[in-house]
Amino acid sequence: MTDFPFAIVGFDLDGTLVDTHADLGVALNHALRLAGRAEVPAGQVRDLIGGGARQMLDRALAITGGPLPEAEVQSLHADLVAFYRANIAVHSRLFPGGEEMLAALEARGVRLAVVTNKLESLAVRLLEELGLAPRLAAIIGGDTLGPGRAKPAPDLLHEMVARLGGGKAAYVGDTSFDTRAAQAAGLPCVAVRFGFADAPLESLGADAVIDHFEELLPALEHLAARRALA
Template sequence: MAGTVVFDLDGTLADTSADLIAAANACFRARGLDVALDPLADALTAFHGGRAMLRAGYGRINGDLLLPPGAEEEDYPRLLDHYGANIAVHTRLYPGVEAALDVLEADGHVLTVCTNKPGSLAETLLDALGVRHRFASMIAADTLPVRKPDPRPYRAAVERAGGSVAASFLVGDTETDRKTATAAGVRVALVSFGPEGEAISRLAPDALIGHFDELPDLARRWLG
């Protein structure tokens, strides 16, 4: 076994922003709110999670309308329910993902996922995209008592896949992934095709990936 490649999910393997935004907008409509998030302009907010989307929408309410206390706690499970029922309407794997996974596997690498998405939703999405079987393990937001950027989920993802943390690296798209890699003592490659584009270089990752066809060569250099 050459090594282990650990992937984030949302914004890294798949562009999930449109379906996430749709779930938040469904909550706003149910309250009769004249606000909506945009699938393109608010994609980065979507990748920060359901609560971030709800707060962004609430913050755009004009006039004297006041939300009732606990609105976020009421809407968050509704958002998850809507999202779970419509999880892959617009979501697609990023270009080159499956071809890159093919080459990584042929080179002897083990693949795994470490995500802050709730486990049931992550399993459902990977199944819907037809790639769950490609990953030897998956650690989600609720698998352990802690989540990224705590290094323990990353380590668990590698170890449950039968790998060694010392012979692994993380592929991600956010500051959370950058911090996770630093905490785990591993290298990180951040994708530059997400909402931030090349601006993600501000996080000084060990590598930037502009397309998934760059990943196999990077893995060969880093893992052998």
């Protein structure tokens, strides 16, 4: 263990820690077929991800013919989630450099967490299938604390810090849901350029932007030094 400026580092899941777009796209198109809609091309799926499966479905419906009655959307959402749960890690993998980055943080005694708007049960299942769950001190989903408390509200990040025993924390994400939650929680935020950003990265308000996970530890050290001088 070495002296590292953050005791806790939390990660968003989809588009930040794990590239899940292919499996999400298959599940999304399953739901669209049930609705009699055209499938979304694989290259467009990334633009629809962010905020959870329901928001992804709503965006897909909007571009394939418009919204449906709420009861139908709820049924399609349930079908999407059930299909995704059964096929959750066919294609999903850590982003390049993720294994080395996690090992480097662990070697420095950092407590790791995932904080996602994905349903907690789905997040746990995915991380278990990828063999990552034992490395995480907390896995917190969009439904963990109940309705209205998912990102961009700060509640899930406050819960992360509380569960992990307090200390200096930072958060890593890829969308405005992540940067806004971190800002509201008073945590420094690093955005990854390789994720599913819902706006230009430079407009998200992250404290730093990285292109590869090999840049994360130096970026966190730089942020801590900059804050200490502020």
